[in-house]
Amino acid sequence: MALTVLWAGMTGARAADPQPYVTVIRPTGNADLDAAVRASSDLLGLQKTHTVNPFALVGRIHNDYARIRSALESFGYYAPDIRIQAAIASKTGEGTPQDGHDPDLPEWMQAIPANQKLELTISITKGTQFHIGVITLNPAKGQPPVRLDDHENAALGIKTGDPAIAANILKAQSQLQTALAEEGYALADVGTPQAWLRPQTKTIDLAFTIMRGPVVNLGAFGFGGLRRTHPAYVVRRLTIAPGELYQPSRIEAARQGLSSMGVFSDVQVRHDQQLASDGTLPLDFRFVESKRHSVGVEGGYSTDLGGRAGVSWTHRNLFGNAERLRLTALVTGLGGSAEQGLGYDVYADLMKPDFGSRNQNLSARIEWIRQLLYSYRQTALLARAGVVRRVSSHWNVAFGGEIEQERIDQMSQTNDYFIASLPLSATYDGTGVDNPITPATHGVRINMNVTPSVSLEHRTSFFAIMQATISTYFDLKHLGLSRPGRSVFAIRGTIGNVEGASTFDIPPDQRLYAGGSATVRGYRYQGVGPQFPHSRYAIGGTSMDAGSLEYRQRILQKFGAVGFIDVGQVADGSTPFKGTLRAGAGAGARYYTPIGPVRLDIAVPLNRPPRGDKWELYVGLGETF
CATH class of the missing domain: 2.40.160.50 (membrane protein fhac: a member of the omp85/tpsb transporter family)
Structure with a gap:
């Protein structure tokens, strides 16, 4: 005697495994934002190369909500409406599309015959773009209050009222640190900005923690890896000298000048994060000589x-x-x-x-x-x-x-x-x-x-x-x-x-x-x-x-x-x-x-x-x- 078990939600047709699908992303009206959404979507990026069974596909849909939201937030859209709907591609326009959050979506996909392809449609309502609110500059522990001059403010590159675009906010951190280093603050550190979302005002408040440290001059130079090249010639070729103000751009230009001599396959320059006893910052040049x-x-x-x-x-x-x-x-x-x-x-x-x-x-x-x-x-x-x-x-x-x-x-x-x-x-x-x-x-x-x-x-x-x-x-x-x-x-x-x-x-x-x-x-x-x-x-x-x-x-x-x-x-x-x-x-x-x-x-x-x-x-x- 055989025992037959019937599973709820199943039809007589065999479900597809893996489940083929196509992804349609409706444009938002912002070409750069559309490109970011397309790049963030696993549904789109993996639809041809990594097809999966219906249950794994539902997991991919759920993950795409978070990935697309992150892309929108990077452009300052912190209150978007994201909808992902599934429909049988051959019957688009017929029946009711299934919402990506529907708890019955896995069973609905299991009931799709093996010869049918899904169409997943991503629709986005951006909402209001948030802007930068208050920018606070906090000193690091033990440091005096922070006041930026005009040049440093220009290097920061953002101000209250600007769109809260994540790339610009993160770039502000690196730009300010570069500007401080070019002014001789060799040990300066600008921390990753902290952000507070203000939904009532559609703004984001930012706080940067800044340590300037002392203005530093260059100390003694060390040369390693010179086997056939005279150190005195290398010194003559340098465009920097001990006692000059520490400036990364001039140090890099000096390094490139040594690289262009045609006798080195690699030139590197390093320095410690601690000053010498005389308050200067020594530099260590390392060379790999080319074949003669x-x-x-x-x-x-x-x-x-x-x-x-x-x-x-x-x-x-x-x-x-x-x-x-x-x-x-x-x-x-x-x-x-x-x-x-x-x-x-x-x-x-x-x-x-x-x-x-x-x-x-x-x-x-x-x-x-x-x-x-x-x-x-x-x-x-x-x-x-x-x-x-x-x-x-x-x-x-x-x-x-x-x-x-x-x-x-x-x-x-x-x-x-x-x-x-x-x-x-x-x-x-x-x-x-x-x-x-x-x-x-x-x-x-x-x-x-x-x-x-x-x-x-x-x-x-x-x-x-x-x-x-x-x-x-x-x-x-x-x-x-x-x-x-x-x-x-x-x-x-x-x-x-x-x-x-x-x-x-x-x-x-x-x-x-x-x-x-x-x-x-x-x-x-x-x-x-x-x-x-x-x-x-x-x-x-x-x-x-x-x-x-x-x-x-x-x-x-x-x-x-x-x-x-x-x-x-x-x-x-x-x-x-x-x-x-x-x-x-x-x-x-x-x-x-x-x-x-x-x-x-x-x-x-x-x-x-x-x-x-x-x-x-x-x-x-x-x-x-």
């Missing part, structure tokens, strides 16, 4: 200059004062239309930071070059040294000296030259981009060079090369046409001339040329300007100008497209904007990597000379300008 040696590879390709590939070896912190030695060897001219054969470029660079004074670096180079261009063949040994000084956050200036011994073969004539020059330059960068490979989206860049030179051995001549380049960037977000950084126009202009000597009195490598990625794409390197009759040999000139307009469009997250047009000309004279104007146009693709965009551009000449190339391809890292 690294090996890198370099490569690039364009159809005019061909491929270039090589390796470099870098030694950091050579003498213990953050000096850097880099040795590089490159093979050049791998199949380029403007090249007649393989060449090489081998050089050694030495950089010594803080040479003579802070923000002033010494750089020196010895370089061996061989390049077999169609314009000329050159073998050269050069040495140069110079100083680069940062004069402001945007401006750098450089000056130095250079000597070069070279042999040049052009049109079957071989000549030796010895050239001495004094290059001077000034650069301005207002783009806000620290890494030159990172694409700029706004601002202006300017580079100006003047190089007085004397050429000896063959046709002794004195001349000065002057050249200036300016580029600017315009983000279409300013017109409301795109999101920031997605659509950008880039414009570049270059002008140069040589004073003091005619074209054939100047060594061929010192003349001005155009063509290639740096000036007019679509034409091979040195392919714009006067040429020797019936040949591909460029003569060069003493004046040059070029301009580029480029449109850069990001596509999805990692890709981009570019369209551009370039123009330029070279002439034999001291006045720019003369000669045969050449124009090129093209398009390209970008793939954005963490270190910068990989560039691929194809360009065609719009009015190429009779012996010019029909198209050019350029591959590299970073934007063209």
Whole structure:
């Protein structure tokens, strides 16, 4: 004999386990508040990934009341009406929806057939927004009464009558503590605010407990982890010193300055919460030094200059004062239309930071070059040294000296030259981009060079090369046409001339040329300007100008497209904007990597000379300008 047990509330259909559902949150009219409610709702956040049985779903509904109330209270709504109703999704609009607080809701859900989905609707009546009432500043035990000056009141950032938004109240605590620390109160402490709800007046009264403590100066500095770096150099690099007022922002700036030296992988600074016996606060700097040696590879390709590939070896912190030695060897001219054969470029660079004074670096180079261009063949040994000084956050200036011994073969004539020059330059960068490979989206860049030179051995001549380049960037977000950084126009202009000597009195490598990625794409390197009759040999000139307009469009997250047009000309004279104007146009693709965009551009000449190339391809890292 079998015993049959019947459970109240059950139907013949089998209940769903888990119970599928969808959540609908009706808007409140405040977009920020709606976003906070959606983020706080477990019903919404877990509806696809963590479905549960009906009894657990009822528990989730009950939890959502508290979670949504907390979100509303964070915006100052302390008397809201929150309703969560359940209905069978396929029968929405029919029958009576079940209230989330209904004690019979579990049994009602158990009776839902397995093939039915629930629709949970969250409706919110915000009620009146509460405002800040009385703000009380209490001294910590044993401290004098608290009185804030104008600067500290501004740092607090809240006042009586403001909406009682929790984020602003909590931010007031941290902002006031930061302001007190910046005034030298190293041991200051602002406690978590206490709040009292006043439903009758729809206000919240606040009380902050504040301990100022004494005004503190910096004490002795300790340095740990320095194995190869001289402590005396670290001290010279610091922008703070013992005896100065304690200010966290200046300490952090000093820490970042040490991190930027390039010899440390990590720099930390700590201090105790107790003062030294003399009333000062000592600082303890801890360093992790970077690896001293690294090996890198370099490569690039364009159809005019061909491929270039090589390796470099870098030694950091050579003498213990953050000096850097880099040795590089490159093979050049791998199949380029403007090249007649393989060449090489081998050089050694030495950089010594803080040479003579802070923000002033010494750089020196010895370089061996061989390049077999169609314009000329050159073998050269050069040495140069110079100083680069940062004069402001945007401006750098450089000056130095250079000597070069070279042999040049052009049109079957071989000549030796010895050239001495004094290059001077000034650069301005207002783009806000620290890494030159990172694409700029706004601002202006300017580079100006003047190089007085004397050429000896063959046709002794004195001349000065002057050249200036300016580029600017315009983000279409300013017109409301795109999101920031997605659509950008880039414009570049270059002008140069040589004073003091005619074209054939100047060594061929010192003349001005155009063509290639740096000036007019679509034409091979040195392919714009006067040429020797019936040949591909460029003569060069003493004046040059070029301009580029480029449109850069990001596509999805990692890709981009570019369209551009370039123009330029070279002439034999001291006045720019003369000669045969050449124009090129093209398009390209970008793939954005963490270190910068990989560039691929194809360009065609719009009015190429009779012996010019029909198209050019350029591959590299970073934007063209």
